[in-house]
Amino acid sequence: MKADIRVALVGNPNTGKSTLFNVLTGLNQKIGNFPGVTVDKKVGYSKLPDGRVAEIVDLPGTYSLYPKSQDESIVFSVLADRANPLSPDLVIIILDATNLKRNLLLYSQVADLKIPVIVALNMMDLAKKAGTIIDVSLFSKNLGVPVVPISARKAEGIEQLKTAISYANKIALQEDSIDVRSIAPQLIESISNELDLDNPYFALQLAHQHETLKFLSAKQSDRIEELEKEHSFHSQKAQGAETIARYNFINDLLYDTVKKPDTAGDETTSNKIDKVLTHKIFGFVLFFAILMFMFQAIFSWAVYPMELIADAFVWVQNTLHHVLPTGPLTSLLVDGIIAGLSGVIVFIPQIAILFAFISILEDTGYMSRVTFMMDKLMRKVGLNGKSVVPLIGGFACAVPSIMSTRTIENWKDRMITIMVTPLVTCSARLPVYTLLIALVVPNKNVWWFFNLQGLALTGMYVFSLVSAVVVAWVFKFILKSRERGYFIMELPVYRLPRWNNVAYAVYERCKSFVLNAGSVIIAVSIVLWVMASYGPGNRFEKIDQKYQQSQYKTVNADQLQKDIASEKLENSYAGVFGHVIEPVIRPLGFDWKIGIALITSFAAREVFVGTMATIYSVNGNADNMQSVQQKMHQAKNTQTGQPVFTFAVAFSLMMFYAFAMQCASTIAVVYRETKSWRWPAIQFAYMTVLAYAASFVAYHLLR
Template sequence: MAKKTSKYKIALIGNPNSGKTSLFNSLTGMHQHVANFPGVTVDKKTGILKIDKDLSVTLIDFPGTYSLYPNSDDEKVVAEILTNPKDKDYPDAVIYIIDPFDFKRQMLLLTQLQDLGLPVLVVLTMKDLAIKQGIKINIKKLSEQIQSPVIFFSNKTKENIHEIKSGIRNLFENKSRVKTCYSLTSHEKDIVDNFRDKLNFNTDYQGLLQIHHSEWLKYIPKNLKEEIKDYKLKIGFNDISLQIQETLERYRIFNKKIKGIINFKRNSVKAITDKIDDIVTHKLIGPIIFFVLMLFMFQAIFSWSELPMEWLEDGFTTLSNYLKVNFPQNWLTGLLADGIIPGLAGVLVFIPQIFLLFLIIGIMEEVGYMSRVIFMFDDLMRKFGMNGRSMISLISGGACAVPAIMSTRTINNWKERLITIMVTPLVSCSARIPVYTLLVVFAVPDKDIGIFNARGLALMGLYSMGIFMALISSMVMKYIIKTKGPSYLMISLPEYKRPIVKNIGLYVKEKVGAFVFGAGKIILMVSIALWFLASYGPPGAMDKAEKQAIETGAKRNLSEEQTLNLIAAEKIEHSYIGYLGKSIEPAIKPLGFDWKIGIALITSFAAREIFVGTMATIYSVGSTEDNLKVSEQMAKDVNLQTGEKTYNSAVAWSLLLFYVFALQCMSTIAVVRKETGSWKWPVMQFLYMGGLAYFFSFLIYNFLN
């Protein structure tokens, strides 16, 4: 078995909050790879673990699940793969992670995994915390009773990580089969036998699960689904009552086995978690704490990121100018200095804000606070047609709608999930921050109202408007969308634990990385395309515009600088992009937008933050001066016909409201398409949000003008 490649796949499986991801991080460190499970947008994290010099294994982190009878789409992925020996992710062995505080309940899934015929290594986590809280476990006896090796592990000290490694090695070396825990009843055996030749399974229990789930398992062909369904009807196979019977039987068997092995005498003093929850989930104080936390979060995002953002901005400006001064004036320098660098800068500048947002959300998840939020607000959210779990999606929506929409998979009711998906993009995401910060300068004067800064208040108002509209829309959709189905809360509230820095670090790295590389690629392409479209035009058009501008300049007796600005402006107006912007101008004129804004609206459909990059590109191409920031360049922009400033407060407010409501994001549309399985929902979402945007922009522009 001496192999250097990692041909062995090991699945990490455990209940939600069992410490599974922590263990995965401890074992694989920075060598992780995130992809999707085929056909679904459930994150599939894989990593290589080197056992010793001639054995490495691939670890796959599966979504947390309570049993092989799934309740949500996330859990379905686990059942889909583990019931199908032909699946390319079907593991050779399983590491089953158990949270010792909640030991008994997790035995259920363990016995199910063993009955699939998979070799299992059990890892009990949170050793340090468990011992401190007075849990006593006879590991040796436990291991004998459950017929699987057991390791008690602490992610904090990691002192016995080598035991896990040798445990994995042993899984492959001694292949003794575990005695089946649950024996099928004659009824169940009959149906399994009947389909033995048509289905593909390793153990009878695996076959039974295939039959139980045949309706939604993707690998079972349609005609076979029908056949199984008919047979179930014929013999009176009742899924629910059989599942109850199986579950009770498993509990009965293992409760007998593990009796006396685990002793958990809660210290006579109240557990820390209960003390914290007395305050944090308190009827009155709980929601106040949550609200203050949210305020603190957004405050932190804005104030702490100010300085690093300035550094980044200055850095990019310096770089761009350096190129222009020190390199020959040719198209390549132009492309770099006026196209790529300003375009990229427009996005990269927001890394500090996104970093902070994911950092705070990551900590709230890691310590166990998020499930308390779900508990506190479930009933309130239900009034809006959503679910307590929607809270997490809406909060994450403050960072980015894409992961937020993916996180709705834990909502088991389709209607509630759909509504959450539909309204989440109305929560202002971090990509709107650049647009807001740029435009609010033109919308609101920089002065104080009481103890608050007027611009800060305006930003707060924009955020509130998004949230308010999300709630209104969900309320409306609650009455429009007509699908019924069971809806559950049933959430376990885990022991609070101190956050592990590494876990949060990896979480933030993953999310920020996805943002930078995901958006970065598109932005790079868009900025190159933009630069080209702005620098070139239909043959002769730009030359003609230049000649005319020089003549006009001479006629009006303009200074040299004024003439140069006029030439630059005329040239961009006659470039390809100028024509493109002009062609949509009639549609956006009622909102107070000119063709330059039109261009930015088109390009920022790729991602909202491109608005800033586009403005930077347009204005650096169109300006004779180099070292001004975008906002300063925009402030100088005047309408050449009327002589008025282009960006007055009416236009700025109109644009701001447009960005609050419009679904200006390709990635969101793509993910909604994927999550809902049809184009119907993303199209409806685009239309209703676009309608809101147009309506409110029109209203405010005409009100202020």
């Protein structure tokens, strides 16, 4: 979509910036990476009252233009580099009306860059509720920029904000917040003359950040360094002087424009709730109870939609087998592609429930409390409190979680977090776990309302967290670093979840899961169908000749067809390959069919389900299509006559998938974040060894 104006959203964390972005753009948005870095960027489009289209760029949250992480460094790079493809024509600064003093520091810095600015005064409803009175007109006059009071959560004031964007080209450049030149007058003048700059604050920022700014040439950066030495410039002292001057400006502004009620000694509602939710004992008990409820819901609430999806796929497969002519293309479509997809799409209800819970916990502010509570525990095993964010995020997906470790300044803490995050149970493992648990764990309640299957799933998630913590403790003694980590985090106030945001988050995550997993599964299903439908030499011809002999004439037609299909599958390319690796995996309780699924799912874990669906469809009866769970439940060991998927085998498989690094995307992102193949190789090796050992122990203890 072609835009007439580009608008950047800038603000502190927890000011409602992402909520405003969603309200302005609706579903008309896309997520990618900023050029050259693995930082998420969100871009959307909004139609303005005058008919023009605005491109909205949601920049990472930051407290200051002086970055402490790669995410925060993006903000100044985008705002200052006019050659940046995302350089904005207008900046909307989102201020939390209940916490203006802290928010205005960032505003004063951005405003002094002389980019046209609009202030979105968010959470006005909460400010009024707290008795805070803001003279918006005087506030706007003193700042010299348009100020629009809004409530992003309630979509109030959004049309007025769009109108203000429409008049952006008529906005006069704001006055300086402070006398920037007084901080380092000679250096600012020298840099301005050297680089032909007309903005003193931009020159000062170059003095602070020139070593990390990619839009400066090496020659320019070296020249700025020379000028710093020539004028005896001390960056930290200059930042301190600037911050003091800015807060003097902010204090004067707030004194004239904001009146707050006398609440000395009053305790906020959030603090009262935190006394319970972050209690050193009850806090952990409540968190565990929430996890149990979440996983109980994943099983109990998803039963009916999953049955409907499974029945729909069976009906489609049956119909296509009867409608389409018999042949390889029909078999490829029905027994390969559709069977493979059905094994994953059937789990969308469970994944949607998981993401809905995670989104609600984040939206209410509770997830921030979890990271706060886990800080002390993390430090004991050699991690930073900030490591909790990637670990909790690992419930959804390890890829963005590993990318989020950029906020951890300490090298050792960051590397340990990267190495253990893939151990946390992600959404790709959920289809594998729920399928196997449903096969061997009875669907019944214990202690009145605890479902056994839900308890088993809860156990796997808790086990993954414990495993990650134990492995982190081991890495604590392996990796050496003298740096000290620290954890500073602002706890947002508790709020009701925004249900439209929750719905959108569920939609986006499910869509991403289906598209990402679906593309891999289709590719794997096609290759697997070919390998399972054809064999080396004339093996298939010999099998056909064998079953044409007279002794097989009396065998039931359905049974005969099943026996032929089973023998052909065993003699196919896939079967031959499975038998080659079977001696290695037999001590784990796995047969050659499971072995094929283990290999194919190294691309992505959820491919295991699609692989089993394809294998058992190729091995099945075209006139009696069943869901993959039913087929696996009926599968028998040809030598013992016992079920293939016993309790021991199922839990052995779950132990393998709990530890094995079966995700090509995770390996790629670890390489990208560490800039070396050494770390993903170490990670792959230790996780594979752990997977084999855990699976071996589980099988021999439970059989």
